Amino acid sequence: MSARDKLYAYAGTPSVLPESMLDEALDTYRAEVVAERDAEIMRWLGKKAREYRATGSPQHALQADTIELMASKISRGAVRPDNTRLPAGGAPDFFQPGHAYTHRDGSTFRCVAVTTHPDGGERVALGWHTDTADWTFVAVRNINHWNHEYDGVQPPAEVGEGR
Missing domain, CATH: 2.40.10 (Thrombin, subunit H)
Structure with a gap:
């Protein structure tokens, strides 16, 4: 049973609360939780990038650039479930001979x-x-x-x- 199914059970029958209203409320709540999570991830990535830059190492500067790029992608919404799946036919998950x-x-x-x-x-x-x-x-x-x-x-x- 999914969390959504459990919430349906807790909310009662559709005559008490229409299923469409419950779906809308659950989707809104999920969007808020995801936004909070993404904000926390971006804060953490920013902290890590600052720590790497503070070392003064050229290698760490490159790592800081990569970290900042990841934070930028998250803030722009470029990391979504629909664009992280493998392409049709799949992609290798390891080196392939040839x-x-x-x-x-x-x-x-x-x-x-x-x-x-x-x-x-x-x-x-x-x-x-x-x-x-x-x-x-x-x-x-x-x-x-x-x-x-x-x-x-x-x-x-x-x-x-x-x-």
């Missing part, structure tokens, strides 16, 4: 294979990393790399389209 990915620093990773650790079950991608100085070497990438360094930076490209 694709090249661009790292945030501009280097590339060409995924050759994906496997799992025999004991822990952690998924890892094996492939070729070409750094910004054009040195290429074998590399292993895990889910943290995907989530924080590659995902969303550039969609997968066929090997040969990238570097």
Whole structure:
């Protein structure tokens, strides 16, 4: 039973309170709660950005810029349930063999294979990393790399389209 269903039960039969009025009240309340939550998130993001900038580190300045961009997207309403879903056909949730990915620093990773650790079950991608100085070497990438360094930076490209 959803929270909305429970509230319907608490409110009584439709003859006491029409369902459309209850729906409107619940939707209004939800919008208020979401607005309060978003305001709190933006305050927290602003605090984090100020903390990073205060260090004076160039790397932290870049992180502060990213944090401020996230806060801006939330304040503009750009983060909504209808635009955070995967596109039709889905998008990969991890590296895919045969694709090249661009790292945030501009280097590339060409995924050759994906496997799992025999004991822990952690998924890892094996492939070729070409750094910004054009040195290429074998590399292993895990889910943290995907989530924080590659995902969303550039969609997968066929090997040969990238570097």
